[in-house]
Amino acid sequence: MSFDCGSTYYWRIRATGTTENERVHSRWSPPMHFLVAAGSTVESMHVAPILVTPGAGAEGVNRTPGFSWTGFPSTTVYEFQLARDNAFQSLLDRVDLDRTAYVYPGALEPGETFFWRVRALNPHPSEWTTSSFIVLPQVAPQAVPQATTLDARAASQWSGATPLWVWVLIAALALLVICIITYILVDRRR
Numbered sequence: 001m002s003f004d005c006g007s008t009y010y011w012r013i014r015a016t017g018t019t020e021n022e023r024v025h026s027r028w029s030p031p032m033h034f035l036v037a038a039g040s041t042v043e044s045m046h047v048a049p050i051l052v053t054p055g056a057g058a059e060g061v062n063r064t065p066g067f068s069w070t071g072f073p074s075t076t077v078y079e080f081q082l083a084r085d086n087a088f089q090s091l092l093d094r095v096d097l098d099r100t101a102y103v104y105p106g107a108l109e110p111g112e113t114f115f116w117r118v119r120a121l122n123p124h125p126s127e128w129t130t131s132s133f134i135v136l137p138q139v140a141p142q143a144v145p146q147a148t149t150l151d152a153r154a155a156s157q158w159s160g161a162t163p164l165w166v167w168v169l170i171a172a173l174a175l176l177v178i179c180i181i182t183y184i185l186v187d188r189r190r
Contacts, residue, residue, distance in 0.1 A: 008035045016051040030127030048126045049078065049100070049118045061133045063108050068101040069118050069129070077122040083115045086132065096121065110138035 003043045010033045015026040030048045050070040054061045071078060082104060084090040092114070093104060107113060113134050120126035 008033050030129070032127070039067075049120060051116075051118065051129050051131045054131070056131045056133075058133040058134045063110060063135055064106070065105055065108070065133070065135075066101065066103045067116060067118075071100040072120060072126075074123060075120040077120075079119050079121050081117050086115045087128070088115065088117065097169040108135045110135050 010031050012031050013029045016022065018024055019042055025075060032048070049072075051067075053068045054065060066145075067080065069078075076098060078100065080093070080095050080102050081088055081091060082093040084092060092106070092108075095102065111134070113132055115130060115132045117128045117130040118130045
């Protein structure tokens with residue numbers, strides 16, 4: 001295929017199969033383009049950032065998530081948005097950044113799905129790249145049953161700690177044995 005100098009060409013991509021050889025059709029990527037300049041193959045290419053963390057559909061994400069994406073060497077400003085809905089009508093955060101990572105300063109609701117997107121702003125605006133994730137659900141604390149007096153005694157017997165009454169019985173039996181031995185010895189001498 002040959003390209004005409006001075007022309008702009010547009011392209012997009014989508015998946016048509018999975019690693020399990022299933023036939024699927026993903027959504028089309030945002031349209032991208034490049035300009036062929038005279039005497040060169042490609043003058044400039046504008047594509048959308050590639051979202052890295054959290055991954056698409058990630059589950060169990062921290063309530064204060066960190067976000068990262070792969071950008072472009074020439075980009076100086078990115079726009080980041082976080083929302084409760086995929087239409088980004090209910091924005092939780094919007095910020096312009098000079099880097100390809102961001103940590104949300106608040107705490108998101110456990111077990112909820114959130115949407116995030118990034119685009120390059122300067123020097124060349126790009127299309128949005130969008131993804132979603134689910135925050136780690138809140139785990140209910142386990143109720144600890146109250147031990148009864150009988151349970152406490154049984155637990156102490158089996159926990160390795162010897163109860164006091166056992167020591168008293170051992171001492172009494174030892175004293176009785178000493179008394180019997182003493183009596184026998186004294187009686188023999190008579």
